[in-house]
Amino acid sequence: MTQPLSGIRVLDLSRLLPGGYASQLLADFGADVIKVEEPGSGDYGRHMPPYGPSGMGLAFLAVNRNKRSLTLNLKSEEGRSIFLRLVRSADVLLESFRPGVMARLGLGYEQLREIRPELIYCAISGYGQDGPYSQRAGHDLNYLGYAGLLHYNRDQQGRPVMPPTQLADLAGGGLMAVIGILTALIGRSQTGQGRLVDVSMTEGAMALLPLAISGYLTTGQAPQPGHSPLDGGLPCYNIYETRDGGYITLAALEPKFWHAFCTRIGHLELLPFHTPVGPEERKQAIAILQSIFKTKTRDEWLAELADLDACVGPLYSLEEALSDPHAQARGVAHLSAIAGETLGTLRPFPRLSDTSPEERYQPPQLGEHSAAILSELGYSQEEIAAFRARGIV
Incomplete structure (x- = not known):
């Protein structure tokens, strides 16, 4: 069965959770996601405990099915040359470096659009591509704090508490990236032109507070934690x-x-x-x-x-x-067999009619598909072997 995103190629240079979550959502519906990773190390999530099947970190296994892995040294001239050839066949590029890193490598949006005007370039960052905090380091908890969301996440004594999941990473980053990418793809079908998708996880977290923020901007009064209608203020x-x-x-x-x-x-x-x-x-x-x-x-x-x-x-x-019987009936859990072990994740969502989930690739080993992808790009086996010998891939 043809998946809705079949024929769309995504180059995923991101690491850890936000980008991995976004590209898995695209991959689950048929996109050819090529995970471009640094030789020898790869995505940090591969090495973070706890570990699952094949010794890979569960943080990696949970969000990297249906992808292929290509190792590529983008700091080398040959690695960048290979990457540029890959870009010519790509529809989407997804990255999560600090703003400016890709441009310094000669691979930023303005540089890549010269060779691939149709490219949709999605950059996920903590605070956005510009502004005084653009170069500031951060993680999910920091973004939620800046966004004001943690202010409303309190215990019965009124103290701020840790969130139960990574809201800024997953919703503010990953989901917003998918929305931006799909919107840009629809726009490209009308104009033929790609565009930059700037995803700030802090702003994405703010977007999860539309009622509170709209009320404050309109009236000047922010709701008090635990007292607004939908966070404890109503008996009903x-x-x-x-x-x-x-x-x-x-x-x-x-x-x-x-x-x-x-x-x-x-x-x-x-x-x-x-x-x-x-x-x-x-x-x-x-x-x-x-x-x-x-x-x-x-x-x-x-x-x-x-x-x-x-x-x-x-x-x-x-x-x-x-x-729960309803979750069981809907089959929300997805089980895979990897190296003789069972990996449990959530099934692809949302559900689309006439579309059945399929697992084309298990979460890949580092560089597992490098030779195949380079061969698709026209490189010979001798060239691929030479790239390996020199640490290019």
Whole structure:
């Protein structure tokens, strides 16, 4: 079955999570992703514990299926010459170096567009391609801090807490890169011209706060952590502990859901508290619901409310989420056999009609496909052997 992105070639020079996640999403739907790595070392994620099948780091294995690996020394003249030949057949280039690194190698966007005007050049960086912080080092936690997102991620004592996943890397970086690349590909189909996609992970993290930021920019008042409508400010949209220490998620925002919920639990006196206007009303209603939910275990509540159309659900652990009957029925887990061991990841998403996931390549060993790719570019076996001998590939 032809995949939607078949025929699209992506050169992925990125390392670690953001770029790897982005290019795997493209690869899963048919793009020919060539992972260009430094000889002898490659993507840092290959060597980060914990390790999985073939001794590769799980951080690498999780986001590098369906790709081919080419080692190439871009600091050498011959390596750059090979890379430029590769660019002539590429549709997309993805990199995550600090701004200016590729240009200093003679491989920046302005330089490459001279030989490949159709090229879509996507650069993922912490703070963007310009601005006073463009050269500043950082990781996911730093970007979330600068973006204001961590300000709203607090424990019950009001202290900022570590996020459960890499929101800036994955959503602010990887997903934004895919959106930018696909948008640019559609634009190219209309104009024939490529373009630069500038992905700032800090700005991408800010984009995850549209309601809070719009409210602040419009009114000058920023919502207080734990008090805005969707982060703990409403009794009808909150997390409640149960008798056994489990938790229930209640998201009865619409009046019809709130009415159904209050009716089922036999507390119609709570109906006026759907959207209390004052902080004392809010606290009073939340306290009442806290007491009510403490009367039964989580699973007792789930059984009692299972048939109720009122936006009620469990707060699952990761193990429970993956073993839930719905997740099982949808087949969200993807298992691969690598070197006699099992690697578990998530299946490709989103789901497209008339498209079945296929694993064309397992996460590649460093330089696993170098000879094949160089042969495709027209190099002879003798030339490839000479490149290896000189440390070019």
